[in-house]
Amino acid sequence: MTSFHSLARLRRLCTASLICLTVLVTTFVILAGAESRPADAGTNPTVVSVSVDGATAAAANGSTSTISVCPQPTSIDVQFRNRATGEALSHSPYTLDWYSHGVKTGHIDAATANDGRVARTLARPVGAIEVSGEGYSHSFDLTYRACRVWVSGVSVSAPYGVPGDHRAHVRVTGTLYAEHDDGTHATFPQGQVTVRAGGAASPAVTLRANAAGVFSGVVTVPATSPLTLTPAGAPTPQVRPVSYAGVTWVLAPTTTAPVRVPAWMARKQIRYSTSRSFSPTITDYRGGFADPTVMRVGKTYYAASTTQSNLNLPVMTSANLERWQPRAALPNYYDYSSWRSYNEALTKAPEWAASFARRENVERISQWAPSLARVHKHRYVVAFSAATRTTSGDRRHSCIGLAVSSDPAGPYRARSRPLLCDPSTPFGVIDPDVFVDPHTHHAYLVWAAEGIPHRRRAQLAIRRLNNAGTGWAKGSRRHDLLTFTQPWEGVIMENPSMIRYRGTLYLFYSANRYQTGHYATGYAVCGSLAGPCTKPRSSPLLASRGAISGPGGADAFIDTRGRLRLAYAAWTRGHTGDETVGRRLHIATLHRNGHTKHLSVRRLTQ
Numbered sequence: 001m002t003s004f005h006s007l008a009r010l011r012r013l014c015t016a017s018l019i020c021l022t023v024l025v026t027t028f029v030i031l032a033g034a035e036s037r038p039a040d041a042g043t044n045p046t047v048v049s050v051s052v053d054g055a056t057a058a059a060a061n062g063s064t065s066t067i068s069v070c071p072q073p074t075s076i077d078v079q080f081r082n083r084a085t086g087e088a089l090s091h092s093p094y095t096l097d098w099y100s101h102g103v104k105t106g107h108i109d110a111a112t113a114n115d116g117r118v119a120r121t122l123a124r125p126v127g128a129i130e131v132s133g134e135g136y137s138h139s140f141d142l143t144y145r146a147c148r149v150w151v152s153g154v155s156v157s158a159p160y161g162v163p164g165d166h167r168a169h170v171r172v173t174g175t176l177y178a179e180h181d182d183g184t185h186a187t188f189p190q191g192q193v194t195v196r197a198g199g200a201a202s203p204a205v206t207l208r209a210n211a212a213g214v215f216s217g218v219v220t221v222p223a224t225s226p227l228t229l230t231p232a233g234a235p236t237p238q239v240r241p242v243s244y245a246g247v248t249w250v251l252a253p254t255t256t257a258p259v260r261v262p263a264w265m266a267r268k269q270i271r272y273s274t275s276r277s278f279s280p281t282i283t284d285y286r287g288g289f290a291d292p293t294v295m296r297v298g299k300t301y302y303a304a305s306t307t308q309s310n311l312n313l314p315v316m317t318s319a320n321l322e323r324w325q326p327r328a329a330l331p332n333y334y335d336y337s338s339w340r341s342y343n344e345a346l347t348k349a350p351e352w353a354a355s356f357a358r359r360e361n362v363e364r365i366s367q368w369a370p371s372l373a374r375v376h377k378h379r380y381v382v383a384f385s386a387a388t389r390t391t392s393g394d395r396r397h398s399c400i401g402l403a404v405s406s407d408p409a410g411p412y413r414a415r416s417r418p419l420l421c422d423p424s425t426p427f428g429v430i431d432p433d434v435f436v437d438p439h440t441h442h443a444y445l446v447w448a449a450e451g452i453p454h455r456r457r458a459q460l461a462i463r464r465l466n467n468a469g470t471g472w473a474k475g476s477r478r479h480d481l482l483t484f485t486q487p488w489e490g491v492i493m494e495n496p497s498m499i500r501y502r503g504t505l506y507l508f509y510s511a512n513r514y515q516t517g518h519y520a521t522g523y524a525v526c527g528s529l530a531g532p533c534t535k536p537r538s539s540p541l542l543a544s545r546g547a548i549s550g551p552g553g554a555d556a557f558i559d560t561r562g563r564l565r566l567a568y569a570a571w572t573r574g575h576t577g578d579e580t581v582g583r584r585l586h587i588a589t590l591h592r593n594g595h596t597k598h599l600s601v602r603r604l605t606q
Contacts, residue, residue, distance in 0.1 A: 078131055080116040088116030092133065096120065099128040103406050103413065173216040176209040278309035278326045279341045285316055285324045288582025291369035291431070291495060291553035294567040295380075295408060299560055302408045303567065303585065304345065304370045304382060306553075312365055313346035313382065315409050321559065321587050321606050327409045345410035346382070350401050352418050353386040368398070369495055369553060372408070373434035375443050375469035380408050383432035383445065388421070398428035400447055402470055415470065419445070425452050433555070434469065435462075435498040437529070443469045444529060446481070446507070448494040457483045460496045460509060462529060479530040484511055488520060488540055498526075499556040501564050504597050507533050508566065510552035511540075515577040519550035521568060523599060536598050542568060542588060548604060549576045551586070564590045564599070 403412035489511035520540035
């Protein structure tokens with residue numbers, strides 16, 4: 001019996017061993033036939049090269065890759081390899097982000113191809129890319145080498161009219177050239193050349209160069225447009241950045257004699273130009289700056305104002321609140337203006353706003369009382385009010401919109417829709433203020449809701465914004481805070497500015513008519529963000545005094561020394577209401593009574 005059981009156990013053991021051996025062999029065969037991948041591929045990856053538009057640069061994390069190309073769409077090709085073995089990381093998950101002027105313009109989550117490569121073609125060039133995966137992140141700043149691009153050999157034929165339709169037909173021919181910054185020259189094939197004839201009223205004609213850079217086409221100009229065509233010189237002194245797609249050339253006024261058109265077609269040519277009064281070369285700006293807003297980022301102060309100097313949003317900076325310098329010129333200025341110092345901080349008018357004027361190919365709106373705010377570490381917003389239809393007396397109706405940027409100086413990109421409108425009033429809503437509570441870091445919008453004559457008073461109201469600062473917080477609602485109740489205020493209350501200073505919520509506002517010396521600034525103390533708000537004094541905090549007339553449009557901020565300051569605009573006495581002189585920026589220093597928490601003016605102007 002014992003021998004029988006021993007034999008049975010031996011048979012079972014052999015059977016089990018055979019099964020285990022079969023499993024091991026099968027597993028080995030499967031693994032041997034599987035795709036080979038380094039064991040540390042997911043923990044030790046690296047990006048070995050980055051290629052942009054066919055030009056390849058070695059990839060070191062945080063490096064600057066200089067790519068020598070002219071304006072064209074960007075194609076990105078990134079190579080992933082295992083840092084230890086050098087083998088390509090096939091099917092490795094990654095995240096790719098790309099940026100233009102510091103603003104993220106695209107994002108994808110995907111996996112690498114079989115050869116460990118990532119290829120992506122974008123509609124426009126980018127300034128930086130960032131590649132991320134499990135346990136690694138690589139970022140590259142792409143510094144494009146500028147090209148000087150010009151139209152050469154331009155000839156403009158004599159115009160001829162077509163009987164009965166009163167139009168002029170002009171043939172324009174030329175060659176598109178490019179010069180790299182290393183001095184080499186070449187034709188620029190397939191570039192677009194835009195010929196504008198007659199300003200905004202006449203549509204532009206886009207001509208495309210062939211493989212040899214030669215373009216030719218007929219421009220048909222309606223008789224209702226200005227009809228002076230002038231070819232550009234060659235080469236031009238303009239150096240166009242290559243971080244923008246296409247090559248657009250506008251036949252602009254030069255010293256070349258203009259083409260003559262029949263007398264019956266002649267019109268005066270009008271070209272809008274940004275005012276040189278707000279040039280970046282100015283280091284101590286003292287011009288008009290109505291309804292200012294001031295935001296401090298570190299030790300630098302950024303200020304913006306109501307539309308002026310032919311700019312939608314003028315922005316300037318200061319280190320001491322005494323000397324102000326307009327923001328630097330845009331690197332892509334020629335896409336918007338022929339002025340090389342073009343420094344617009346809101347380059348494109350929002351789609352919902354009515355155009356005030358059009359200069360060259362830039363729409364100009366009239367925006368009022370902007371508010372700059374930092375809602376995240378690298379996210380800035382500007383809120384502003386603008387008319388939704390052409391401003392004309394009582395027909396003006398305003399809404400409040402937002403624009404965002406990753407740089408406090410902009411340029412800001414306007415949202416496609418307004419944040420707030422009020423169809424119940426013929427005037428709408430104006431003068432937004434973005435308040436970020438330092439206690440909770442929540443953002444709020446405070447604004448002036450214009451009243452209805454003889455029916456409803458103007459109100460200052462507040463509502464919480466979402467975390468991105470671009471819309472309303474879920475479940476939030478409007479709270480009315482203040483209206484006019486004192487004789488000096490008249491029947492106008494506007495320009496709110498909220499700040500929390502030493503634990504107390506203060507709400508500043510302007511009242512009365514801004515074109516007069518009666519315009520002034522008052523304040524209230526609020527028990528909470530939803531009110532109630534009470535006025536501690538029956539007279540204004542800032543009023544006309546000495547050379548200061550009509551101080552208003554105030555914006556509160558805390559300086560680098562922890563003092564409460566007010567940026568405001570005022571007329572110069574003797575020029576009250578004179579728009580040719582305008583209202584200028586002043587900075588007031590306030591004093592707080594430690595017992596009553598009431599405020600007074602320590603210094604009226606910096």
